[in-house]
Amino acid sequence: MRRRETLLALAAAVMMPRLAFAGRTPSPPGAEVYIIWPPDGATIPTGKFWVRMGLRNMGVCPKGIDRPNTGHHHLLIDTDLPPLDQPIPSDRNHLHFGAGETEARIELPPGKHTLQLLMGDYNHVPHDPPVYSKKITITVK
Amino acid sequence: MNRILVFAASLALLLGGAAHAGTTPADPRAFVYIGWPNDGQVMPAGRPFRVWFGLRYMGVAPKDVAYPNTGHHHLLIDTDLPPMDQPIPSDRNHLHFGAGETETMIQLPPGKHTLQLLMGDAHHIPHNPPVYSKKITIYVK
Numbered sequence: 363m364r365r366r367e368t369l370l371a372l373a374a375a376v377m378m379p380r381l382a383f384a385g386r387t388p389s390p391p392g393a394e395v396y397i398i399w400p401p402d403g404a405t406i407p408t409g410k411f412w413v414r415m416g417l418r419n420m421g422v423c424p425k426g427i428d429r430p431n432t433g434h435h436h437l438l439i440d441t442d443l444p445p446l447d448q449p450i451p452s453d454r455n456h457l458h459f460g461a462g463e464t465e466a467r468i469e470l471p472p473g474k475h476t477l478q479l480l481m482g483d484y485n486h487v488p489h490d491p492p493v494y495s496k497k498i499t500i501t502v503k
Numbered sequence: 504m505n506r507i508l509v510f511a512a513s514l515a516l517l518l519g520g521a522a523h524a525g526t527t528p529a530d531p532r533a534f535v536y537i538g539w540p541n542d543g544q545v546m547p548a549g550r551p552f553r554v555w556f557g558l559r560y561m562g563v564a565p566k567d568v569a570y571p572n573t574g575h576h577h578l579l580i581d582t583d584l585p586p587m588d589q590p591i592p593s594d595r596n597h598l599h600f601g602a603g604e605t606e607t608m609i610q611l612p613p614g615k616h617t618l619q620l621l622m623g624d625a626h627h628i629p630h631n632p633p634v635y636s637k638k639i640t641i642y643v644k
Contacts, residue, residue: 398538398555414538414557421603422563424570432565432603462562462573464605 386447389489390431392419395479402498409502410469413437415459415479420493425460426484433481433489435459437466440475443494449486458486470502524587529630530572533561535620542639551610554578556600556620561634566601567625574622574630576600578607581616584635590627599627613643 398414400406415435423432438444441455452458459466477500481493488494538555546552556576564573579585582596593599600607618641622634629635 412559415605416555417605421565421600422605423568423603424562424564424573427564427568427570429565429568429603459562462564462570462603463558464563465557465559 386487386490387428387433387483387485389433389481389491389493390420393431393481393489393493394418395420395435395481395493396495397477397479397498400477400498400500402496403500404498405501405503406470407503409471410467413466413468413477415464415466417464417481420481422462422464423484424462425458425482425486428484433483433493434462435464436480436482436486437468438476438478438480438497439468439470443478443480443492446488446492450480450482450488452486458482460486472502474499474501476500524631524633525624525628527569527574527624527628527630528572529574529622529632529634530560531632532559533572533622533630533634534559534636535561535576535622535634536636537618537620537639540618540639540641542637543641545642545644546611548613548643549610551608553606553608554618555606556604558605558622561622563603563605564625565603566599566623566627569625574624574634575603575627576605577621577623577627578609579617579619579621579638580609580611584619584621584633587629587633591621591623591629593627599623601627611641611643616641616643 398416478497479495538557562573619638620636
């Protein structure tokens with residue numbers, strides 16, 4: 363009897379951490395997202411340009427579809443990382459690429475801007491551990 | 504009689520067209536290209552190198568995922584385009600990226616090689632119209 367209770371308690375202890383992480387999709391080891399273009403410090407002659415999104419050791423999958431080791435790109439413009447345990451906001455500073463896009467045509471006003479990529483899972487929530495790029499700074503002429 | 508001939512001719516044209524592409528529609532503007540290496544590039548022998556897949560006006564989705572205007576990358580090495588109305592072969596000359604990958608590392612023996620990208624739908628069949636890149640030539644020395 364006592365032995366069975368101990369076993370149950372052990373089983374519960376093993377199960378608990380899994381339950382606690384149920385809300386976050388795991389990212390594969392070595393996953394890395396990066397901005398291929400533009401390079402950090404680039405000066406863009408016109409306000410319209412293509413951003414090329416690079417991803418290593420992980421795949422791209424549209425929103426709403428749960429596949430292991432995948433996610434979709436989010437481009438953060440002139441903003442810091444959002445809370446990493448909630449869906450990424452969707453506004454002018456947080457562009458979603460839920461159709462599996464790996465490049466984006468964007469337009470920015472003249473001045474200094476920051477760009478950063480953050481992967482989101484099928485529910486737009488960052489992975490565990492989160493997969494985000496270095497934040498780069500560009501100048502639009 | 505003339506009218507029947509014209510009808511038969513158009514039918515033949517239509518059927519002929521259908522036989523040269525899959526049935527999954529792609530945005531007519533969609534294009535895929537090899538972002539790296541460049542056409543004509545010389546790569547050092549005995550070392551793997553990165554191939555970067557560029558895709559515009561279309562998204563990436565893993566195999567078996569049917570999401571509008573998406574597909575997954577196939578890298579054709581030292582071969583011509585396969586039939587456009589059948590699943591893309593899977594062998595050493597036709598590499599599949601069914602997990603939604605957007606880049607890869609490959610190693611090739613010394614010599615002249617060609618690389619070309621071809622998008623495939625959820626079932627590895629090219630789209631209508633088919634989305635494939637320019638075929639580039641690289642030299643491994």
